[in-house]
Amino acid sequence: MINHPYRALALAVVISLGALSAGxxxxxxxxxxxxPLEPMNRGFHGINTGLDDLILxxxxxxxxxxxxxxxxxxxxxxxxxxSYANVFLNDFLxxxxxxxxxxxxxxxxxxxxxxxxxxxPATGMGLERHDEDLGQTLGVWGAGExxxxxxxxxxxxxxxxxxxxxxxxxxxxxxxxxxxxVTIPLAILGIIDTRAQFLTATRVRDESAxxxxxxxxxxxxxxxxxxxxxxxxxxxxxxxxxx
Amino acid sequence: MREGPSLGFRGRRDRLWPIIERTFDLGxxxxxVSGQYWDSMSGxxxxxxxxxxxxxxxxTYASRFDEYSGEEFTVVxxxxxxxxxxxxxSELRTSDGxxxxxxxVLHMTTGAWKVINVIADGVSxxxxxxxDYSAVLKGAGxxxxxxxxxxxxxxxxxxx
Numbered sequence: 001m002i003n004h005p006y007r008a009l010a011l012a013v014v015i016s017l018g019a020l021s022a023g024x025x026x027x028x029x030x031x032x033x034x035x036p037l038e039p040m041n042r043g044f045h046g047i048n049t050g051l052d053d054l055i056l057x058x059x060x061x062x063x064x065x066x067x068x069x070x071x072x073x074x075x076x077x078x079x080x081x082x083s084y085a086n087v088f089l090n091d092f093l094x095x096x097x098x099x100x101x102x103x104x105x106x107x108x109x110x111x112x113x114x115x116x117x118x119x120x121p122a123t124g125m126g127l128e129r130h131d132e133d134l135g136q137t138l139g140v141w142g143a144g145e146x147x148x149x150x151x152x153x154x155x156x157x158x159x160x161x162x163x164x165x166x167x168x169x170x171x172x173x174x175x176x177x178x179x180x181x182v183t184i185p186l187a188i189l190g191i192i193d194t195r196a197q198f199l200t201a202t203r204v205r206d207e208s209a210x211x212x213x214x215x216x217x218x219x220x221x222x223x224x225x226x227x228x229x230x231x232x233x234x235x236x237x238x239x240x241x242x243x
Numbered sequence: 244m245r246e247g248p249s250l251g252f253r254g255r256r257d258r259l260w261p262i263i264e265r266t267f268d269l270g271x272x273x274x275x276v277s278g279q280y281w282d283s284m285s286g287x288x289x290x291x292x293x294x295x296x297x298x299x300x301x302x303t304y305a306s307r308f309d310e311y312s313g314e315e316f317t318v319v320x321x322x323x324x325x326x327x328x329x330x331x332x333s334e335l336r337t338s339d340g341x342x343x344x345x346x347x348v349l350h351m352t353t354g355a356w357k358v359i360n361v362i363a364d365g366v367s368x369x370x371x372x373x374x375d376y377s378a379v380l381k382g383a384g385x386x387x388x389x390x391x392x393x394x395x396x397x398x399x400x401x402x403x
Contacts, residue, residue, distance in 0.1 A: 033374070069339065208303065210375050210391055218371040226365020231344055235322060238330050238348055
């Protein structure tokens with residue numbers, strides 16, 4: 001029952017979020033940078049960076065260096081497709097019905113014709129990939145970002161975005177495989193694949209950031225706003241609130 | 244930059260410098276990334292900040308434009324913003340089909356449109372730098388910021 005660690009983790013996140021939001025209610029986000037938990041976040045950032053430097057980044061770099069790009073693309077496609085139910089679930093929660101049906105079609109085509117998602121024939125058929133999750137849905141519904149969070153192992157997150165963690169876990173097809181001989185190697189490959197996709201971003205960050213924690217926080221927040229607006233924010237977002 | 248590899252870092256930097264000075268309002272950008280601390284800097288400090296930041300900007304572009312591998316750049320849309328600003332939306336498509344959405348905010352200064360912000364897939368360069376630099380200005384002060392930016396420029400120059 002390899003699923004147990006996931007379940008325990010999801011549960012722990014839900015419980016700690018409950019505690020967090022209770023804590024936040026008594027101390028409203030008075031700080032202008034919206035980061036009332038900065039000391040705790042920086043602690044986790046230190047742990048995350050240490051583990052990343054020591055283990056994860058070197059493995060991801062080696063993986064990119066030695067794995068042909070078509071193979072890496074198929075690996076990414078596979079994990080993307082396995083987790084795609086979360087996308088169409090949130091399409092519907094956001095009222096994007098035609099996008100929701102298109103995304104169901106995409107999932108069906110890629111799971112079958114695309115051989116368990118390893119290939120992506122759906123894009124060529126006009127069923128484009130979308131990026132939705134529960135945090136974006138809460139944003140579309142009008143929820144503010146809430147306190148910024150840097151979670152151990154997960155990295156940047158926020159009070160608004162963290163409820164997606166259990167939801168994306170339960171909507172992931174791989175969650176329902178109970179064969180440890182399959183799930184453990186898959187979980188490891190999934191982590192390497194995810195890290196590999198961020199290698200360029202973290203290289204740019206490490207080149208230009210004076211304080212990697214602040215750089216990551218600001219980039220994460222802006223990226224989330226961009227995703228909530230599906231890449232097309234209202235013009236006011238480019239306006240004077242910024243400078 | 245198609246001839247990037249043959250030029251070397253210095254060659255690219257010398258070629259890009261006048262282009263970047265013409266295209267970007269580096270004085271304005273330097274004031275924004277200094278956040279609330281800009282107004283309390285002396286005139287000399289503001290000039291030093293602008294020079295330091297300009298050198299770093301040019302070095303950053305010179306180190307990233309080290310090779311051309313089939314990227315295609317397309318302007319998608321232009322929209323007027325408030326306060327005589329302009330938004331130019333564009334896409335950079337890499338040879339393996341990845342698309343980066345690049346949005347440029349421009350304003351009119353001394354009779355020419357100049358870029359004041361670059362936003363890549365929703366991530367604003369200016370906002371990140373302002374948060375990052377403000378934290379150093381607040382904690383360690385002006386001299387520390389200048390020396391760290393100079394270190395970054397030097398390390399970009401020695402990279403290739």
